[in-house]
Amino acid sequence: MLGVNTENPFANRRTPEEILAEINKQSRGKLKLYIGAAPGVGKTYRMLQDANELRNEGKDIVIGLVETHNRMETGNQIGKLERVPLLEITYKGKKFFEVNVPAIIARKPEIVIIDELAHSNIYGSVNPKRYLDVEEIVAAGIDVYTAVNIQHLESVHDIVENFTGVKVKERLPDLFLDKADEIQLIDITPIELRKRLKEGKIYANHKIQQSLSNFFTEANLYALRELALREVADDVDEKIEENNGHLYQGPIGLHEKILVCVQYSETAEKLIRRGWRMANRLKAKLYVLHVTDTEVLEMPQWKREKIRVWEELSIQFDAQFILQKKGKKKPAKVIVETAKSYFITQILLGQSARTRWEEIKRGSIVNDIMRQTTNIDIHIVADSKPIRKENKRK
Numbered sequence: 001m002l003g004v005n006t007e008n009p010f011a012n013r014r015t016p017e018e019i020l021a022e023i024n025k026q027s028r029g030k031l032k033l034y035i036g037a038a039p040g041v042g043k044t045y046r047m048l049q050d051a052n053e054l055r056n057e058g059k060d061i062v063i064g065l066v067e068t069h070n071r072m073e074t075g076n077q078i079g080k081l082e083r084v085p086l087l088e089i090t091y092k093g094k095k096f097f098e099v100n101v102p103a104i105i106a107r108k109p110e111i112v113i114i115d116e117l118a119h120s121n122i123y124g125s126v127n128p129k130r131y132l133d134v135e136e137i138v139a140a141g142i143d144v145y146t147a148v149n150i151q152h153l154e155s156v157h158d159i160v161e162n163f164t165g166v167k168v169k170e171r172l173p174d175l176f177l178d179k180a181d182e183i184q185l186i187d188i189t190p191i192e193l194r195k196r197l198k199e200g201k202i203y204a205n206h207k208i209q210q211s212l213s214n215f216f217t218e219a220n221l222y223a224l225r226e227l228a229l230r231e232v233a234d235d236v237d238e239k240i241e242e243n244n245g246h247l248y249q250g251p252i253g254l255h256e257k258i259l260v261c262v263q264y265s266e267t268a269e270k271l272i273r274r275g276w277r278m279a280n281r282l283k284a285k286l287y288v289l290h291v292t293d294t295e296v297l298e299m300p301q302w303k304r305e306k307i308r309v310w311e312e313l314s315i316q317f318d319a320q321f322i323l324q325k326k327g328k329k330k331p332a333k334v335i336v337e338t339a340k341s342y343f344i345t346q347i348l349l350g351q352s353a354r355t356r357w358e359e360i361k362r363g364s365i366v367n368d369i370m371r372q373t374t375n376i377d378i379h380i381v382a383d384s385k386p387i388r389k390e391n392k393r394k
Contacts, residue, residue, distance in 0.1 A: 029138040033117070033180040034147040035232065037225040038216070040193055040202035043147035043186045044068070044115055048077035051113055051145065055081060061111040064137075064144075065099045071201060084112070089124045096122040099133045104142065111143040118152035118172040131176050138179075147186075148172060150228040154316055155277050158270045159227070164220045173316040174276065177231075185232045190221035234280065256284035259344040260319075261335055263290065264306055267350035269313060271381055275348050276317040278379075286319035287342055291326050291334045332368035339369075339376060346377045 034043040044066060054061050062082045068074040084104050086097040098121050104112055114137070119130040127133050134144050151160045154171045161167050177183070188196075196202055197216055260275035262268040272288055279286040288310060296304060307323065314321040326334045339347060349366065366378060 027141055029140070029142040029144060030181045031134070031138050031179055032143070032145045032182045032184065033177065034145070034184050034186055035228060036147070036149050036186045037228040038149060038151075038193060038221055039069075040196055041186050041188050043149075045071075045074045045077055046184075046186050047113060047115070047145050047147055048074065048079075048081070051081055051111070052077065052079050054111065059111060060109045061113070062104075062107065062109045064104050064112040064114040065097075066113060066115045069202075070204070073201065081113075082109075087125070089122050091122050091124060098122060098125045099130060101126045101133050101136055104137055105140045108140075109142060111145060112137060114144055114146045117146045117148040118170045120170050129172075131172055135176075135179075150224055150231060153177070153231070154313075155273045155280070156227055158273055160224070163223050164215055166215055174280065175316065175318055183232055185228060187225065187228070190218050190225065193221055194218065256282045256346065257287065257342060257344045258282070258284050258346045258348065259287045259289055259335075259339055259342065260348045261289050261291070261350075262310055263350065264303065265350060267381065268306070268310065271348055271350055272310065272313045272317065272319070274381055276319065278346070278348070279317075279319075284345075286314075286317060287322060287338075287344065288314045288319050289322045289324060289335065289338050291324050291331045293326055295325070296323070330368065332365045332372070335365075336369055336372045339373060344376060346379065348379045348381060351380055351382050 034047050036043045048066065051061050051063075062084050063078065064084050065086060066074075066078065068078075084100055084107055087100040087103070089096045089098060099114055114130065114134055117131050117134065121128055121130060121133070125133075127136065134146055138144050150156065151164075151166075151168050152170060152172050153174055155174045157168060157171060193202075194212060194216060197208060197211060200208065203211055256279075258275050258279045260271050262271055275286055275288070278284070290307065290310065292299075296307065299307075311321045313319075322338060324334050324338060329337075335347065338344070347369065366380065369376075369378060
């Protein structure tokens, strides 16, 4: 028979690890994610609407946490849905309420509704982030329905800040979306969303005009909507590949490998996020490289802190972080050797990988890399701020 090793009858048996992974997957709950382009599109409303329909069908479904933001239409949708009491935490003399993970697991419903996925929990909570609460509940075998806006994804942080001017503080690792069994886009047009805002259906009256002039401009909303549509489209592509992988030689972009080169600049984190988005689109492996001239223990504290941030971002994006000491080699030589060692097909560099004055004295890193490589694409990512003029005195 084709595809069967007749010489070794044990060759096609699954390993104990593979069997255990399959058992763990089957015992996990399902994760459904409602994603929107901006606040007010109706994610929570739709989630509660679905919950009531499931309750009417006899499903054991409860509310773990819902944020109505005083929106009457959303509040009315709660109806007769059971609420699990929130976890009350006192911090610095004030009371806060978070998802009660132990109570939900003890109650063990079929499905639980948990809103505001990217939320940071108050100090003293079970987990520092709400998405970790969700992960713990799903691991306990309970299905979770949850909601988030596109601007909270880690990989689009720089893009959103660039066109909205807003630095989103609460962010969610993109890899968490890969765990979703179903993603549902809640979409309305920017014109309709602004109309809802003007009617007072999203924010209180004193916030309406400011919101219309800042975050909720038509240009911003169209850009956010495009990001959300692309994210859901990418998820559909991945699901098709997962379900029909046997029809192909491998996933699209299987052999693409992207190397992001970072240094001590404001561009570093932006480069890593850009690299992730490229890798995610191409279904490629991502590597993050930093070339150093000293041992980590000999570095000043601020440099060690920078490297820690890069390592954490790499973990979030399932990237391999590489720290290479250059010794007497030029940085370009180290980059080329690393690229060849890992069979890299694309390299990302920051615009200021070397200043203009350094290029005059020592040559361009980009030109050095191009001379020493073939079949590797090099991308230069622009700085968010203009490069300062160098002091040309020795």
